[in-house]
Amino acid sequence: MKKLALHWQILIGMVGGIVFGFILIQTAWGSEEVLVKTIKESTRIVHENVDGQLVAVEQVQPEQEVYMTKARHFVSRWIEPFGKIFVNLLKLIAVPLILASLIKGISDLKDIAKFRNMGLRTIVIYIATTIIAITIGLLMVNAFEPGSGISQETIDNLSATYSGNENIQGKLNTAAQQKDAGPLQALVDMVPSNAVEAMSDNSLMLQVIFFAIFLGISMLLIGEKAAKPLKKFFDSLNDVVLKMVDLIMLTAPYAVFALLATVVVTSDDPEVLLALLYYALTVVGGLILMIVVYCLIFSLYVKKSPFWFLSQIAPAQLLAFSTSSSAATLPVTMERVEEHMGVEKDVASFVLPVGATINMDGTSLYQAVAAVFVCQALGIDVSLSAQLTIVLTALLASIGSAAVPGAGMVMLVIVLESIDFPSDLLPVALALIFAVDRPLDMLRTTVNVTGDATVASVVAKSLGKFGNPDVQDWDDHLDEVTS
Numbered sequence: 029m030k031k032l033a034l035h036w037q038i039l040i041g042m043v044g045g046i047v048f049g050f051i052l053i054q055t056a057w058g059s060e061e062v063l064v065k066t067i068k069e070s071t072r073i074v075h076e077n078v079d080g081q082l083v084a085v086e087q088v089q090p091e092q093e094v095y096m097t098k099a100r101h102f103v104s105r106w107i108e109p110f111g112k113i114f115v116n117l118l119k120l121i122a123v124p125l126i127l128a129s130l131i132k133g134i135s136d137l138k139d140i141a142k143f144r145n146m147g148l149r150t151i152v153i154y155i156a157t158t159i160i161a162i163t164i165g166l167l168m169v170n171a172f173e174p175g176s177g178i179s180q181e182t183i184d185n186l187s188a189t190y191s192g193n194e195n196i197q198g199k200l201n202t203a204a205q206q207k208d209a210g211p212l213q214a215l216v217d218m219v220p221s222n223a224v225e226a227m228s229d230n231s232l233m234l235q236v237i238f239f240a241i242f243l244g245i246s247m248l249l250i251g252e253k254a255a256k257p258l259k260k261f262f263d264s265l266n267d268v269v270l271k272m273v274d275l276i277m278l279t280a281p282y283a284v285f286a287l288l289a290t291v292v293v294t295s296d297d298p299e300v301l302l303a304l305l306y307y308a309l310t311v312v313g314g315l316i317l318m319i320v321v322y323c324l325i326f327s328l329y330v331k332k333s334p335f336w337f338l339s340q341i342a343p344a345q346l347l348a349f350s351t352s353s354s355a356a357t358l359p360v361t362m363e364r365v366e367e368h369m370g371v372e373k374d375v376a377s378f379v380l381p382v383g384a385t386i387n388m389d390g391t392s393l394y395q396a397v398a399a400v401f402v403c404q405a406l407g408i409d410v411s412l413s414a415q416l417t418i419v420l421t422a423l424l425a426s427i428g429s430a431a432v433p434g435a436g437m438v439m440l441v442i443v444l445e446s447i448d449f450p451s452d453l454l455p456v457a458l459a460l461i462f463a464v465d466r467p468l469d470m471l472r473t474t475v476n477v478t479g480d481a482t483v484a485s486v487v488a489k490s491l492g493k494f495g496n497p498d499v500q501d502w503d504d505h506l507d508e509v510t511s
């Protein structure tokens with residue numbers, strides 16, 4: 029019997045997870061609560077007399093009880109861990125994969141000028157697609173004005189529910205730290221002072237890329253003979269890590285079940301989601317348009333069917349949707365683009381990791397819509413020059429955003445600040461869009477990953493490096509090792 033294609037298996041897992049989550053919250057467990065933990069906070073109360081002199085210090089230990097619905101509790105203990113294990117596995121191989129494939133890719137080049145050429149094209153095309161995305165976002169939000177219909181009551185409700193939320197406070201703090209950095213900080217951050225430290229932290233992907241390029245170029249410079257042992261090592265490591273991707277993907281249909289069941293059970297009240305429906309639809313409409321733009325670019329430039337492109341890249345898109353992280357999806361994007369689409373290794377191994385870090389078209393489109401939406405809702409005028417500022421800061425923010433869930437919201441704060449949004453209203457602004465952030469994050473991450481794959485194909489085509497796919501199955505050589 030013919031095996032069901034991987035993307036269908038993953039899709040079935042996703043639908044299963046969503047249905048399971050919905051059924052669970054409809055049962056009694058969806059409303060019954062359990063005590064999860066009691067937090068003991070030790071607080072010192074200082075008693076002073078009217079002259080301000082210390083009279084006594086009292087140590088009290090108020091207890092705070094944390095409750096959760098039974099459904100949420102069950103999922104967090106028995107389902108969510110499987111999703112986490114899967115995401116951890118993907119993250120585990122990201123650094124070895126970038127190192128091995130980039131070093132192999134560069135050391136295979138015959139001349140360094142080609143690499144410079146590829147680097148320049150990649151950056152220029154990434155910037156161009158991001159500007160298209162932001163422009164689409166701005167056109168959509170100005171045409172549909174989703175913020176105008178939001179009532180004062182909804183604004184009050186949302187800000188009462190969310191503006192004190194520790195998640196929102198955390199995002200505001202992170203944004204403040206990033207804003208204080210100087211203009212060249214991004215360049216400084218790219219150069220590691222310790223290679224091992226860079227490799228030990230997935231958020232330092234650009235540093236790993238820098239190190240790999242540096243090493244690869246130096247290998248070219250010492251000549252083929254001297255570089256041979258190291259090259260063999262990285263060639264072999266590259267094959268092994270790609271095999272690991274195959275093996276991890278075998279578990280993907282089950283893992284996405286766990287990831288999506290968790291999203292459904294932990295998501296907010298559907299009523300809140302409905303209040304923001306018009307805004308969410310504006311973002312979704314923009315994201316769909318962006319996918320159409322990619323398909324057009326692909327068919328016009330690469331001259332292959334866009335449906336073929338979408339079906340080859342589908343497993344990576346589905347994972348991006350389920351994990352909300354382009355960094356976690358990177359190993360799968362690389363495998364699909366290289367083995368299943370035929371983009372040559374030296375292009376895929378440079379363009380895709382760089383893209384996962386600096387090219388976030390979905391995120392920047394979302395930032396443009398969200399920034400104008402909150403201004404519309406709060407009655408703040410956004411002039412044409414402010415909209416142009418949004419284009420520029422959203423572009424820079426997409427370069428600076430980490431490829432992890434929710435990062436886009438942090439950068440939104442910086443975009444809002446660039447248009448002189450009143451800082452005391454920032455918590456309200458984030459509160460307004462927080463409830464629908466997770467589903468929108470899933471969708472914008474899918475667009476981010478599709479954008480990276482499109483640009484990798486275009487760069488490969490322009491350099492004559494779009495070859496024929498060479499699909500490796502997870503069970504190649506299995507007989508040899510099991511017989």
Ligand code: ASP
Nearest residue numbers: 353354391431432435436
């Ligand atoms: N989650 C997105 C990504 O990893 C970033 C964001 O938009 O929050 O691509």
